[in-house]
Amino acid sequence: MIVKCSRSSPNPGRARRGLLRLSPAALLAVAACSTLPDSGPTESVVLHAAKDLKSNPLGFAVLPITPSVAATLAAEVPPLVSSLDTTDITPTHNDRIGAGDVLAITVFELGSGLFSSGSTASAAQSSELNAASGGTTGVTNQTLPPTEVETDGSIAVPYVGRIQAAGMTPQTLAALIQARLGSKSQNAQVMVRIASDVSxxxxxxxxxxxxxxxxxxxxxxxxxxxxxxxxxxxxxxxxxxxxxxxxxxxxxxxxxxxxxxxxxxxxxxxxxxxxxxxQPRSYTVFGAAGKEATETPFKSPHVSLAEALARSGGPADSRADPNAVFLFRFETPEVARSMGVSTPVTPQGVPIVYQLDMMSPTSYFLAQRVPLKGHDLLLLANAKTNRFYKFNQLIGALISPAITAAWVAK
The missing domain is CATH 3.10.560.10 (Outer membrane lipoprotein wza domain like)
Incomplete structure (x- = not known):
């Protein structure tokens, strides 16, 4: 007697009439098949659920991973950080004065000048200034109080007035102050330094x-x-x-x-x-994988579908259907539309199930191109014969002691 284990029958009435004609042993076998545990659905169950409105309230679609689908998924990347560099081609300068900066301005003068009450310059500074002024001595220097750049980018300098400093380098600002002091001070030299750089x-x-x-x-x-x-x-x-x-x-x-x-x-x-x-990224594996169902961290910047399957141990030889490896994912509406999926958008995205046939050599190349995302779910479907094998093992476990006892009795 061969008993076929299945989850449902397309014709319940015919199934019930057929069960009435079965022997008690056959009825026991069918009952055992329906109650045996499984690690996940079969391929037919997933495909049937996608077409059944009652079993598929989200309206997810099942797409086989073809070269075009793999190319679309491989090109799916979040906004690149490098894309922000294309919005402004102006060269970046980190030495410009900006609003909120505090400037240290020092004015050096010869002889009696506007700032002559200040202290005498250091020997090195005096040597440089003497060389620039033709050897004249009596150089004095005065450091002005800390000058904060106003919100509008301007500063106020004694005997010079208000200057628009934002956007200038310290050297450019020093030259401007020096030029405006030219008619009021004897050979003034100016040094500007950003004491507190906020901008x-x-x-x-x-x-x-x-x-x-x-x-x-x-x-x-x-x-x-x-x-x-x-x-x-x-x-x-x-x-x-x-x-x-x-x-x-x-x-x-x-x-x-x-x-x-x-x-x-x-x-x-x-x-x-x-x-x-x-933000640790991980994916989850269920079904007839070589290893137990687990949440697996990425542990690398990028993980392909092929690498994820290898980490899970691949389809288990004794119970998996290698024709039916499913990738469950919420895609962005843009990617879903590019693949012709019209499923309504949920708060998490568009639900799509991708199917990979590992009995096809081409699929191994495609699996290397499909990148995994955080929170992806992999399902390795059970083979249809899995329940039948489990039932045989159960019957063997029940009958084996009786056979052993009868052999010992002889």
Whole structure:
């Protein structure tokens, strides 16, 4: 007697009439098949659920992974951090004066001048100024009180008036002040230094050891440099999400990508805000995999579908259907539309199930092109014969003691 185990029958009436004609042993077998445990559905159950409105309230679609689908998924990437560099082609300068900066202005004069009541210049400074002035002695210097750049970018300098300083370098501002003092002071020389640089800074916050304001230098630090200056990330690079806010735009990637791909590790600009977030990525495996169902961390910047299947042990020989490997994912509406999926959008995205046939050699190439995302779910479907094998094992476990006892009795 052969008993076929299945979850449902397309014709319940005929199934009931057939059960009435079965022998008690057959009825016991059918009952045992229907109650045997399983690690997941079969391929036919998943495909049937996609077409049944009652079983599919989300309206998910099942798409086989073809070369075109794999190409679409491979090109699906979040907004690249490097894309923020294309919005402004103006060269970045980290030595410009800006609103909020505090300036230290020192004026050097010869003989009796506007600032002659100040102290005598140092020997080295006097030597330089004497050489510039033809050897004249009696050089004095006066450091003005700390001068803060106003909100409108201007400063007030005694005997000079108000000057628009924002956007200038300290050297350019010094030359401008010196030129305006020319008719009022004897051979004045001016030095300007940014004592407190606020405008040329970025804010680094989140999961770093020393969050706060980081001043940019003329070395033009990159994003990963600023994370390092802030004490480094607390968590591993692949679990560290770096979000860059520049003006009214936002982009993000993981720290591992910044360290691996220099093109994404762009130079920071004054006013940038960098948020370092602990965001471990993982995927979940269910069904007839070679290993037990588990949540698996990425542990690397990128994981392909092929790598994820290998980490899970692949389809189990004794109970898996290699024709039916399913990837459950919420896609963005844009990607769903590009693949012709018209499923309604949910708060998480568009639900799509991708099917991979591992009995086809081509699928192994395609699986290498499909990148996994955080919270993806892999289901390795059970083979249809799995329940029949389990039933045989159950019957064997029940009958074997009786056979052994009868053999011993002889």
């Amino acid at each position: 040329n800074t970025v804010i680094v916050s989140g999961e770093v050891h020393k969050p706060g304001r980081v001043m940019l230098s003329t070395a033009q630090e990159r994003l990963s440099d600023l994370v390092a200056i802030a004490g480094g990330a607390i968590y591993p690079p692949e679990d560290t999400h770096v979000q860059l806010v520049r003006r009214d735009r936002t982009a993000a990637t993981d720290l591992g990508t910044l360290e691996t791909y220099p093109r994404e590790d762009i130079r920071a600009r004054p006013g940038d805000r960098i948020h370092v977030i602990y």
